[in-house]
Amino acid sequence: MPALLFLLTALLAAAPPFSHKTHAPLKLKCVQCHAGAEKQERATFPTVENCRVCHPSMETRDIPSQRLYKVPDFVVFGHNRHAAAKLECSTCHGEVYQQAELKVERPTHMKACMDCHKEHKASNTCTACHELGQ
Numbered sequence: 001m002p003a004l005l006f007l008l009t010a011l012l013a014a015a016p017p018f019s020h021k022t023h024a025p026l027k028l029k030c031v032q033c034h035a036g037a038e039k040q041e042r043a044t045f046p047t048v049e050n051c052r053v054c055h056p057s058m059e060t061r062d063i064p065s066q067r068l069y070k071v072p073d074f075v076v077f078g079h080n081r082h083a084a085a086k087l088e089c090s091t092c093h094g095e096v097y098q099q100a101e102l103k104v105e106r107p108t109h110m111k112a113c114m115d116c117h118k119e120h121k122a123s124n125t126c127t128a129c130h131e132l133g134q
């Protein structure tokens with residue numbers, strides 16, 4: 001097969017990744033796709049069914065295609081607790097609707113957590129973020 005045709009076929013086969021920036025004009029609320037972000041521990045990801053509301057013929061794909069923010073299992077982190085403290089998503093994740101490609105805005109290592117807790121007078125005892133016996 002001619003190289004150019006091969007390249008074209010390969011490009012069409014690979015689903016373009018989800019871009020927050022492309023969807024910014026729709027002014028969708030974050031919780032429309034990340035249902036747990038305000039009331040649950042996990043923000044969660046949308047399924048392809050959620051995409052098909054607007055893209056009816058979208059093929060099945062892996063969501064997420066990658067992970068940017070992830071704490072180890074022995075760390076307690078809850079989106080609900082932080083939403084209740086009135087922190088904006090952008091405080092930790094940046095302005096995702098302005099980014100062509102998401103990048104880590106605020107690292108998730110222990111010092112980054114503790115620095116902000118200190119600033120906000122939130123608990124920095126070990127057991128706030130680590131369950132006893134783990």
Ligand code: HEC
Nearest residue numbers: 018028029030032033063064065066067068069089093096
């Ligand atoms: C139309 C659906 C949709 C909306 C609305 C949406 N997102 Fe997303 N978001 C996604 C998808 C899909 C991914 C996974 C991208 C991938 O496949 O890599 C994602 C990934 C993310 C991630 C990366 C998480 C990780 O650990 O990899 C963050 C942070 C995020 N979104 C924040 C937000 C915020 C904040 C808002 C509102 C300002 C928002 N999103 C609105 C669909 C959406």
Ligand code: HEC
Nearest residue numbers: 016017018019022023026046047048050051052053054055
């Ligand atoms: C509320 C409607 C809506 C939802 C929900 C939605 N999209 Fe879109 N999407 C759009 C619109 C509008 C455009 C821009 C017009 C176009 O090119 O179709 C678009 C464009 C795109 C594009 C092509 C442009 C680009 O970014 O490269 C992709 C890929 C895409 N969406 C993926 C997704 C995925 C994956 C989901 C689910 C996580 C999703 N969309 C959910 C409305 C939506």
Ligand code: HEC
Nearest residue numbers: 030034037038042043044069070071082087088089092108
């Ligand atoms: C105080 C910082 C902080 C705030 C505020 C915050 N997040 Fe997160 N977010 C994180 C951390 C840390 C993780 C990794 C959690 C894990 O691995 O358990 C994460 C993970 C995520 C993920 C990946 C999926 C998941 O459930 O782990 C998405 C999507 C996300 N956040 C969206 C949001 C949205 C939308 C908001 C606003 C409603 C928000 N976040 C507010 C720190 C924050």
Ligand code: HEC
Nearest residue numbers: 075076077081085091108112113116117120122123128129
């Ligand atoms: C942007 C600032 C900020 C960052 C970053 C942040 N937190 Fe928090 N965190 C807070 C605030 C504010 C509260 C609410 C304190 C309250 O309700 O009194 C809180 C509450 C919590 C609580 C509940 C504590 C309790 O005793 O009720 C846990 C657990 C927690 N955070 C874990 C983490 C972890 C783990 C990280 C890093 C991955 C992190 N936080 C990053 C500001 C932050």
Ligand code: HEC
Nearest residue numbers: 071072075108109110113114117123124125126128129130
């Ligand atoms: C505000 C939340 C928070 C508090 C308070 C906290 N930790 Fe952590 N801790 C974390 C996070 C997040 C990680 C994961 C680090 C990473 O992924 O790099 C971690 C990791 C660790 C690790 C694994 C090794 C390492 O450094 O990655 C140990 C051990 C640990 N913590 C002990 C403690 C002890 C002891 C205390 C009390 C003095 C404490 N932690 C208080 C959030 C916290």
